[in-house]
Amino acid sequence: xxxTHVTCVLNGDPIDFLCNDYQTLLSxxxxxxxxxxxxEGCGTGDCGACSVILDGQLxxxxxxxxxxxxxxxxxxxxxxxxxxHLHPLQESFLEGAAFQCGVCTPGFLVAAKALLDxxxxxxxxxxxxxxxxxxxxxxxxxxxxxxxLDAASRMSNPQTHxxxx
Amino acid sequence: MELLSANPGAAVFAGATDxxxxxxxxxxxxxxVVDLKRIPETxxxxxxxxxxxxxxxxxxxxxTAHAGLSTTFPGLVEAAGxxxxxxxxxxxxxxxxxxxxxxxxxxxxxxxxxxxxxxxVGPGGERSAPVSEVVIxxxxxxxxxxxxxxxxxxxxxxxxxxxxxxxxxxRTEMDIAVVGSAARIRVDGDGRCEEASVVLAAVAPTVVxxxxxxxxxxxxxxxxxSARDPFWDELGEAVVSCCNPIDDKRGTAEFRRRVAxxxxxxxVVTAARRARETL
Numbered sequence: 001x002x003x004t005h006v007t008c009v010l011n012g013d014p015i016d017f018l019c020n021d022y023q024t025l026l027s028x029x030x031x032x033x034x035x036x037x038x039x040e041g042c043g044t045g046d047c048g049a050c051s052v053i054l055d056g057q058l059x060x061x062x063x064x065x066x067x068x069x070x071x072x073x074x075x076x077x078x079x080x081x082x083x084x085h086l087h088p089l090q091e092s093f094l095e096g097a098a099f100q101c102g103v104c105t106p107g108f109l110v111a112a113k114a115l116l117d118x119x120x121x122x123x124x125x126x127x128x129x130x131x132x133x134x135x136x137x138x139x140x141x142x143x144x145x146x147x148x149l150d151a152a153s154r155m156s157n158p159q160t161h162x163x164x165x
Numbered sequence: 166m167e168l169l170s171a172n173p174g175a176a177v178f179a180g181a182t183d184x185x186x187x188x189x190x191x192x193x194x195x196x197x198v199v200d201l202k203r204i205p206e207t208x209x210x211x212x213x214x215x216x217x218x219x220x221x222x223x224x225x226x227x228x229t230a231h232a233g234l235s236t237t238f239p240g241l242v243e244a245a246g247x248x249x250x251x252x253x254x255x256x257x258x259x260x261x262x263x264x265x266x267x268x269x270x271x272x273x274x275x276x277x278x279x280x281x282x283x284x285x286v287g288p289g290g291e292r293s294a295p296v297s298e299v300v301i302x303x304x305x306x307x308x309x310x311x312x313x314x315x316x317x318x319x320x321x322x323x324x325x326x327x328x329x330x331x332x333x334x335x336r337t338e339m340d341i342a343v344v345g346s347a348a349r350i351r352v353d354g355d356g357r358c359e360e361a362s363v364v365l366a367a368v369a370p371t372v373v374x375x376x377x378x379x380x381x382x383x384x385x386x387x388x389x390x391s392a393r394d395p396f397w398d399e400l401g402e403a404v405v406s407c408c409n410p411i412d413d414k415r416g417t418a419e420f421r422r423r424v425a426x427x428x429x430x431x432x433v434v435t436a437a438r439r440a441r442e443t444l
Contacts, residue, residue: 022194024185044186046339048252057226057255063185064256068200111251132338133250 004067011079019066026050026061029076037077037106041135048134051107052076058114077106080113089113089151096147100138108134112148120156124149166288169311172197177313179207179222180256182249183265201260206315210234215321221260221314226251228259237321239439240328240347240432241275247332248272250339260314266300269367273300274347275330277372278362281319287312300371325359326351327439329432332366333424335415342367343416346428350387350436354444358382358437368408368425375429377403387437400433401426
């Protein structure tokens with residue numbers, strides 16, 4: 001089978017790769033590019049473990065064909081921290097013990113980032129709807145929801161947060 | 166179109182939220198897939214001379230974030246905002262929701278209620294057809310192999326007109342409609358219903374319009390809640406007579422008939438309230 005050459009931007013860096021026509025973006029990230037932070041759960045768009053941000057839209061990378069991302073920009077979990085500085089969502093998840101086995105965590109973090117990019121001060125209900133496309137079989141969700149709300153409050157009141165710590 | 170004509174096993178896609186799970190689920194791979202999003206008119210939203218043209222390949226998340234669409238067609242936009250999760254709405258489109266031809270597609274009843282036409286292109290050029298004529302049964306459309314939908318023409322609602330959509334699912338998110346109902350209502354200056362359209366999903370092999378709804382509701386002042394009023398029983402009977410539901414894991418046929426009556430009433434109330442607010 002001939003492979004397609006695709007050029008795109010991944011976490012701010014221009015990259016290119018070869019993929020099969022029906023290979024998903026998830027498989028491209030993990031199997032062609034070695035970016036294994038993005039997880040495969042269901043492979044059918046139900047669990048959100050493979051969430052990435054594609055041209056500003058939160059999507060399941062298992063529901064995107066690799067060749068589709070030609071010329072587009074992708075953000076994955078690997079691009080979330082700023083070097084050694086964790087994103088406030090990542091800090092909140094650590095402090096709030098918002099994960100146990102951790103397989104769903106990258107997807108939750110990416111979905112939560114997409115939510116806060118769009119709505120920096122969500123209500124609890126908005127958070128619960130915002131991550132309704134992500135499944136977690138360990139935590140019971142409450143710690144995840146609290147951690148997202150905590151990160152939102154840190155990000156919108158950076159001064160208060162600095163004084164408190 | 167040349168690609169589609171030359172490859173009988175080819176498929177078009179936009180968001181691929183149905184296509185990829187079908188391939189993963191063992192359905193044979195199409196000989197070729199064509200990404201419609203790269204065709205500019207499939208991604209445009211424009212309003213000219215009282216008609217909106219909404220591209221077929223626009224993700225639901227873009228539709229729900231569009232201020233003009235949200236105020237003009239609140240029911241259509243609330244339906245788009247109910248499809249799957251935020252992740253799915255980042256990909257799922259009106260064209261795909263229609264052409265996947267599920268009886269439970271959320272965005273189809275409001276399109277039908279709004280009197281939308283599908284803009285269809287094929288080897289013979291462009292044609293348009295009422296959205297209600299595109300789907301002919303579960304998984305089947307009236308489109309030819311080399312035809313696809315580029316967008317929808319939706320008449321702007323006149324003053325005193327608005328729409329609404331609701332669906333029933335057993336949980337709060339991430340499920341497929343057990344019943345869906347769209348309503349479009351036009352009221353006169355006194356708030357009296359002049360014209361109504363009620364369209365149901367998931368109660369028959371295709372979405373169905375309750376043809377008698379306009380006759381039953383015309384001349385009535387639709388109350389602000391759906392408390393008992395004799396004409397609701399009439400509407401309920403009309404709704405039930407249009408339903409031809411199945412029993413499945415999401416609900417029994419009898420349950421669907423009952424829920425359809427409730428949702429029809431609720432969406433009529435909401436659409437009528439929104440219609441009065443435009444006056």
